[in-house]
Amino acid sequence: MVYGSRFSNPSQSINFLSLLRPTLCLLIATLFAGPAPSWSQTPDQAADFSQAIEAMRGGRLDEAAAGFAAVVKHQPNFAEGHFNLGLVDEELGKYDDAVASLHKALELKPRLRGANLFLGICEFRLNHLDAAAAAVQRETAAYPKDGTAWMWLGVVRLSQDRAEEAAEALDKAAKLKPDDQNILYHRGRAHLLVSKNSYAKMFKLDENSWLVHRVLAQANAEADRHVLNTAV
Template identity: 75%
Template sequence: MTVRSVLFRVNELLPSSSSYQRAWRAGLGWLLFTASICVSAQVSVVPPEFIQATQDMREGKLREAADGFAAAVRRQPGFAEAHFNLGLVDEELGKYDEAIVSLREALKLKPHLHGASLFLGIAEFRLNHLDDAAAAVQKETSAYPKDAPAWMWLGVVRLAQDRPEDAADALDKAAKLSPDDQDILYHRGRAHLLVSKNSYAEMFKANPDSWLVHRVLAQANAEA
């Protein structure tokens, strides 16, 4: 078995991009179906449209919820949670550009609104705006360092940026916070496999005749 085949074996174990969709759905569900009615300091009365839209969102009636939250925003433009929930629904509907606008407005009104930076980062990620996604999710991890989904998503974004070591660091933190989460463990494994693959490639490049290279080949043959 050659070094190239060892590296290929590591690479072929990496999952397809469909895993991102599974993690995205799981991450969105983390907040979408636990949304509660929160009153911003700028809002004296919760608009009735917001109350009905929140119920529609919990029941999966996303288009009705979007209409309701949009009406709530028109009635109370300073209601951060209405902008936030409108962004969540638009994100679930695949309207990422609209979601980004709403989530940014929510953060403008309430900069540390829990989850807003995370879902802004997810929307940016879905549009392949990786630098913007990383910046948004990092803001969430800074504000809520015990939030495992935020650390997981930072790892996912770092993987997409081809920064596996940074991804592994973020996903290790996520795993400490939520050690049994299957999505976290899945992406953590991907990150560490890539770190291993890159390390072996650099080792072979530096000295293809090194005894450590032969040791890797022997281990790969034994595990084949």
């Protein structure tokens, strides 16, 4: 897994998306755990909404998409309906459609939890990194204790080659969710890049500095230790 210029099209990285899929599924389950939002509805419309949610939970995404589309057609000011349609379109890989639905949800309810996060994820998969960062930052500002949002901010910053900002975001994510392996993986990667960039700048400033020689000596010692451990 690579980032930034080494990760030019996030939407095509199957391994990357597979790594984060469990986190997304958990977040979706959390968002759907509570009762359905209150809204002006007929019994048939309420039933359609509930059936669409059950279809999404059951992985019947086309059925869920049709259900949520019908809901928002009859209730165009129902923010949660647009949000859920956006989630389904994200799962189906229809990222442009998802972005449109999520924007509509946020227009109707700016602090709708998860909407900016999934908007950022969709923008990320479209390789719109600045838009992705802006959306996820809005989520972390509104919900600063959401470890998943901080993780995604770190992931986006890595893709922007902004390793120090990525490390800062992922440190916050790790404090909130210390046992999350996805967060630990990305956090480790971010700090490795910070270290690499720092040493590269040292070498550029003065390649003959004693500190540069010390870093090289430490690197050689670590390499020798790795060889010995492998041999054993």
